[in-house]
Amino acid sequence: MTSPRRFLVQTPLLEIACLEWNPEGLRTAVLAHGWPDSPESWRAVAERLALDGYRVLCPALRGFGATRFRHAHTPRSGELAALGRDLLDFVAALSLHRPLLVGHDWGARAAANACGLQPGVASHLALLSVGYGTNDPRQALPLPQARNYWYHWFMATPRGADALRDDRRAFTRYMWDTWSPAGWYEEAQFEEAARAFDNPDWAEVVLHSYRHRWGLADGDPAYAEDAARLLPAPVLTVPTLVLHGGADTCNQPATSEGKQAWFSGGYERRVLDRVGHFPQREAPHTVADAILKFCGPASA
Incomplete structure (x- = not known):
């Protein structure tokens, strides 16, 4: 497979860096990465979807x-x-027409929220490693999951903010080392992802994201209307696939259980044995196979 094309997309607020495979594909899949990760996390999945005839776009989040x-x-x-x-x-x-939206972690929340804000925007939705309906700061949080979210609480403190800003590679590497079974990644993979954290706005976006998520920081008034539409979480009409690693020690698999009532357009959930928080990296062929089976070939 050839290397992806890199280009920039201008939106009203952002200049979004994007990787693209198979520009002439018959259907489009947009793959949104999570935290702490980068668009390159999708490389193996993107190549497989491209071979099956999809145009694949992997944007870098704000x-x-x-x-x-x-x-x-x-x-x-x-x-x-x-x-x-x-x-x-x-x-x-x-000008994408009803692409397949796939997201991991932050990207999964972005994709689900996009479908909640604009029903019909996507043909299918695939969510990796998160449970839907967990945007509410008032949500019930079992103690084991609260323990897993130690980094959320840490980043709400001045000490945690300093750790994120001043030693972002050590901070994020700890997540990679503890959220999945040992030995799942190579050093070059982490270094490639970590280069995405050198963005001058990365630390402030990350700190605000986790603080706002729990009601510890005010939101941007520009998104007040969107935020109101997303709380409580709307029922999604798009056919949705959820993939969750059975060994995920960031978001426990239980966080995505019992969510069928939130989806009226078709729903399937799979737990991947011995896979941690980064399924698209740890088991890319399994992830790609599941997406293709659920969404159909590009020629469909």
Whole structure:
């Protein structure tokens, strides 16, 4: 498979860096990465989808990689409504017609929120490693999951903010080392992903995202209407596939259980044995096979 094309997409607020495979594909799949990761996380999955005839686009989220805010005065918000709106702006800027939306972690929240804000925007939705309906700061949180979210609480403190800003590679490597079974990645993979964290806005977007998620920071007023539409979480009409690693020690598999009532257009959930928080990296062929089986070939 040839290397992906790299280009920039201008939206009202962002200049979004994007990787693209198979520009002439019959159907389009947009793959949104998570935290702490980068668009390259999708490489093996993207290559497989491209071989099956999909045009594959992997944008860098706000604050990551070569994506930049177009205006200095734009708040460096990481709120989840903003991520959903960014994805809708990306789809609109490229005039994509009902693409398949796939997301991991932050990217999964962005993709689900995009579908909640604009029903019909996607043909299918695939969510990796998160449970839907968990944007609410008032949500019930079992103690084992609260323990897993130690980094959320840590980043709400001045010490945690300093650790994120001053030693971002050590901070994020700890997540990679503890969220999945030992030995799952190679050093070069982490270094490739970590280059995306050198974005000048990365730390502020990340800190705001986790603080806002729990009601510890105000949101950007520009997203107030979107945020109101997403709480409580709307029922999604798009056919949805959920893939969750059975060995995920960030978001426990239980966090995506029992969500069928939130989906009216078809729903399937699979737990992947011995896979941790990064299924697209740890088991890319399994992930790609599941997506293709659920969504159908590009010629469909």
